[in-house]
Amino acid sequence: MTSIDLASTSPVRADAPASSDGGAATNLRLLLLSLMLAVVAFLVLYPVLSLLATSFEVNALGQASVYGTEKWLRIFSSGNLSQALINTLSLSVMRQLIGVVVGIGIAWLIARTNLPGRNMLEIGFWVALFMPALPVTLAWVLLLAGRSGLANQLMAQMPFVHGPVFNAYSWWGIVWVHLMTSSIAVKVFLLVPAFRSLDSSLEEAARTSGATLFGTLRRVVVPIMAPTILVVVLISFVRSMQAFEVELILGAPKNISVYSTIIFSAMTREPPDQGLASALSIVFLISIVPFVILQQWYSHRHRYASISGKFRNRTLDLGRLRWPLFALIVLLLTMMTLLPFTFLLMATFMKMFGVFKMASPWTLDNWNGALSQGDVLRSLFNTLTLAVTAALAGMVAFTTIAIATLRAKFFGRRILDFLTWLPTLIPGLVLSLGFLQMVTAVPIFHPLYGSLAVMVLAILIGTMTIGTQVLRGALVQIGRELEEAAWAHGASRLYTFRRIVLPLIAPSVAVVGLEIFATANSAVGIIVLLGTGATQPLATLQLTLLDSGRFEQAAVIGVVIMTLTIASALLARTIGHRAGIGRRVATG
Amino acid sequence: MQKAVEDQPLVLRFENVSRRFGAHTAVDCVGFELRRGEVLTLLGPSGCGKTTTLRIAIGLERAGAGRVHYRDRVVDSPAERIFVAPEQRDMGMVFQSYAIWPHMNVFENVAFPLRTRRTDQGVVAAKVAAILGQVGLTGYEDRSGMQLSGGQQQRVAVARGLIASPDVLLMDEPFSNLDAKLRDQMRAELKILQRRLGLSILFVTHDQTEALALSDRIAVMRDGRIEQIGTPVDLYTNPQVPFVRDFLGQSLLLQGRVVRSETGVVRVRLEHGQVIDASGRNHLTSVTPDMPCLLVIRPEEMVVAVGPEAAVAEPSNTIRATIRTLLFLGPDYEAVVELPQGQLASLHLRREAMWQEGQAIHLGLPADKLQIWDRQKDSHDQHRPRLHVAREG
Numbered sequence: 009m010t011s012i013d014l015a016s017t018s019p020v021r022a023d024a025p026a027s028s029d030g031g032a033a034t035n036l037r038l039l040l041l042s043l044m045l046a047v048v049a050f051l052v053l054y055p056v057l058s059l060l061a062t063s064f065e066v067n068a069l070g071q072a073s074v075y076g077t078e079k080w081l082r083i084f085s086s087g088n089l090s091q092a093l094i095n096t097l098s099l100s101v102m103r104q105l106i107g108v109v110v111g112i113g114i115a116w117l118i119a120r121t122n123l124p125g126r127n128m129l130e131i132g133f134w135v136a137l138f139m140p141a142l143p144v145t146l147a148w149v150l151l152l153a154g155r156s157g158l159a160n161q162l163m164a165q166m167p168f169v170h171g172p173v174f175n176a177y178s179w180w181g182i183v184w185v186h187l188m189t190s191s192i193a194v195k196v197f198l199l200v201p202a203f204r205s206l207d208s209s210l211e212e213a214a215r216t217s218g219a220t221l222f223g224t225l226r227r228v229v230v231p232i233m234a235p236t237i238l239v240v241v242l243i244s245f246v247r248s249m250q251a252f253e254v255e256l257i258l259g260a261p262k263n264i265s266v267y268s269t270i271i272f273s274a275m276t277r278e279p280p281d282q283g284l285a286s287a288l289s290i291v292f293l294i295s296i297v298p299f300v301i302l303q304q305w306y307s308h309r310h311r312y313a314s315i316s317g318k319f320r321n322r323t324l325d326l327g328r329l330r331w332p333l334f335a336l337i338v339l340l341l342t343m344m345t346l347l348p349f350t351f352l353l354m355a356t357f358m359k360m361f362g363v364f365k366m367a368s369p370w371t372l373d374n375w376n377g378a379l380s381q382g383d384v385l386r387s388l389f390n391t392l393t394l395a396v397t398a399a400l401a402g403m404v405a406f407t408t409i410a411i412a413t414l415r416a417k418f419f420g421r422r423i424l425d426f427l428t429w430l431p432t433l434i435p436g437l438v439l440s441l442g443f444l445q446m447v448t449a450v451p452i453f454h455p456l457y458g459s460l461a462v463m464v465l466a467i468l469i470g471t472m473t474i475g476t477q478v479l480r481g482a483l484v485q486i487g488r489e490l491e492e493a494a495w496a497h498g499a500s501r502l503y504t505f506r507r508i509v510l511p512l513i514a515p516s517v518a519v520v521g522l523e524i525f526a527t528a529n530s531a532v533g534i535i536v537l538l539g540t541g542a543t544q545p546l547a548t549l550q551l552t553l554l555d556s557g558r559f560e561q562a563a564v565i566g567v568v569i570m571t572l573t574i575a576s577a578l579l580a581r582t583i584g585h586r587a588g589i590g591r592r593v594a595t596g
Numbered sequence: 597m598q599k600a601v602e603d604q605p606l607v608l609r610f611e612n613v614s615r616r617f618g619a620h621t622a623v624d625c626v627g628f629e630l631r632r633g634e635v636l637t638l639l640g641p642s643g644c645g646k647t648t649t650l651r652i653a654i655g656l657e658r659a660g661a662g663r664v665h666y667r668d669r670v671v672d673s674p675a676e677r678i679f680v681a682p683e684q685r686d687m688g689m690v691f692q693s694y695a696i697w698p699h700m701n702v703f704e705n706v707a708f709p710l711r712t713r714r715t716d717q718g719v720v721a722a723k724v725a726a727i728l729g730q731v732g733l734t735g736y737e738d739r740s741g742m743q744l745s746g747g748q749q750q751r752v753a754v755a756r757g758l759i760a761s762p763d764v765l766l767m768d769e770p771f772s773n774l775d776a777k778l779r780d781q782m783r784a785e786l787k788i789l790q791r792r793l794g795l796s797i798l799f800v801t802h803d804q805t806e807a808l809a810l811s812d813r814i815a816v817m818r819d820g821r822i823e824q825i826g827t828p829v830d831l832y833t834n835p836q837v838p839f840v841r842d843f844l845g846q847s848l849l850l851q852g853r854v855v856r857s858e859t860g861v862v863r864v865r866l867e868h869g870q871v872i873d874a875s876g877r878n879h880l881t882s883v884t885p886d887m888p889c890l891l892v893i894r895p896e897e898m899v900v901a902v903g904p905e906a907a908v909a910e911p912s913n914t915i916r917a918t919i920r921t922l923l924f925l926g927p928d929y930e931a932v933v934e935l936p937q938g939q940l941a942s943l944h945l946r947r948e949a950m951w952q953e954g955q956a957i958h959l960g961l962p963a964d965k966l967q968i969w970d971r972q973k974d975s976h977d978q979h980r981p982r983l984h985v986a987r988e989g
Contacts, residue, residue, distance in 0.1 A: 487693055487695065489691040489693050489695035490695045490697055492689075493691055493695035493697075493753075493756075494683075494697075494712075495656070495681070495682040495683045496654050496656070496682050496683075496685075496687065496688070496689040497683075497688070497689070497708055497709035497712060497760065498683045498684075498686070498713055498760065499708070500683055503712060507708075507711075512698070512699055
């Protein structure tokens, strides 16, 4: 017989080195995964737990710990807290209300109609999304602040106008600046891809049934997209509750305080009241939790709401409205991007910020000063070091975490996934405070105090959610079969990762790196309490300059930050677009 | 050809292989042999365990119990703590999605298995050129995977599966992503390639037409088990279980009760009273008068006539029917006819005659084509599909 003699086969043992599933390799992998889980858990959880502990410390700074509930009693007995809470909520609600209405309209126009230049406009909103808040705020101060504000001076020329019309230092001023930075742009950014996935025959059916353009949007598109829209609103609502810089600059002069600013003032008074700041942070965190839970629960339930298999995407004809709508959106985009940049740039050449009625208002001294001044160049160097280090570390760390949460057979997979979500909950300033306490309280971390390393860690935790989500999205898109095909044809796991997985996710990795880079450049809250003296980055230097009224030099730094941020945003957009990513970012 | 295959050495052998996912048994005591040059198809509805079986063969899943042999060694045997990783098995595989790596061109996709084996650059170029010639893709070397049509992607996947000269090519529903016309063409191409190169193929599909056309042998699977294994003709003409009978092709099922049985002829009284003689394969283990049974016939074996003077040897074996719907398909008509008792049956009618809906016709049932099945056993067969009006899903 020709059949093979099965008894005499020479089997390969599972524990032989030939097998990639050998026991030793598995144990090593498990050990590394556990180590990673422990590090992430520590970095995410420690700051929060530390805040909780500190909130019960009633001793003065630097003295032996005495525990009590004094700080807690104080915040609950003071009226400041409830006023700040009301301000935080009312400012957020108003921004979201306006932002969502305008955002839906623009997103739909870009995604679904024959609006001229809609692809360029989409890029415009991407840039607007990345505009750093502090420099933009500064530009709007120049335009809208009291009598000296340029817009107010223009209005004063008109008849029947008495006194300044606009005031940046106000409740509405804060709302306005937020609308001009992220509140509208983020909705356009997140909704355009969602609207694109809508079957256009649904709209065409509405039009043929006699609905107007607006009627189609209101009665067909918005109801169908309601789940997606709600998730987007909830995401940005949580983010706007965490806002910090704009409120600090525009709110403080008029005593409009929000949560993050009263925490900041508790930390910056002499002597700093860490206990009070910690207690406030905990209350703040807890007040955000319901919204995050709501968002998670809702987006989980409606994950597939807008995804349809086969669909046609034809554009709707706007008719005569085409060009007027185009002009309107271009105007808005100009106000969001070009206007702040131009005026900030202008301010850097002014002798006195915002004072044009001078014999010769222009000067190069601000730039000369900044370029010759040691601390500006040192801060620039610090910022670049911080941003590049964080970007590189983040690309490696988030790729590893994303793979571990998706692919590894590992007991802690779900815990790790959960931990990557937690930072969305923590406002930048609170994170900053938590890390400050970590390096001051744990002896082995003392050398990190005021170092760039601790800022890198804080930036990484701050960008972890978005970073891992983008990479998870990229990994999910790589069909399992692409990897299996490599194994089936003789490639080891490592070789498969190098030849198949890594090249395919490389654009996403680059985009994540650039996002971290941009955040590290422009984020104020996350590092404001960590970088001092020699390690001070640009963003905190700018805040210090603003605080001491040196607006012209703050503007110089603002221009530098803006340039770096916009450049990285455009680069990320180009890379991401070419690879067809950045479409599902942040909705997951 | 058939005889030659049986003399060939074994390439792949499954011995009582099982696999559970939690409480669900995906593969249940599966055993089969694949010989050199043979095409063996695992056929069954979705969820029957055929893909899991294929993935166990390559090592993308591990067997929970049993043994898998490939060439002259055991590649998976949990009891002996043996498991050879997929990259060390030296098999070729064509995935359902083709899994063409989008960042590599056709050449690199096909060359990949050689690269993992650290093959000399000159050899790689020669082998890739040769295999691309075999699958008809010469000149496409520099195309990116994204620029290929479905049929071209499939050819790349086949070329990649074959380039390292594996002893078996595993194919997981390779035609399901192609449109109908291309599917027919690729099916023929694959068959020609398989014969020319003497390939051994383990093929997975839910499409019975594909399975019948391509396979040397078919294993029909259900709920993780192999229900019957045999040549396509054997399975079609001589199904051993109701599931195989109903899964492959169509059958007309007539309910009745046994009147008597003698000399190989079973006389059955149908529900509407008519008495029919059947002398086809008898699946009754014992024949007792009045026991419930089923008469089963393939629609194409019935003789259709307009008048009652039907052209079958047994004059009484003619039943009346009425055409309810008539679909013109081109080569012939597909008709749904209503039998006595309101039962509906689907059959094909010749184009030459003039048919119309509402017309009465007579169906002659040749006795030797009428199989006799046990109705009780049939009704235990819960997954049995009702008479399907459409051919092929």
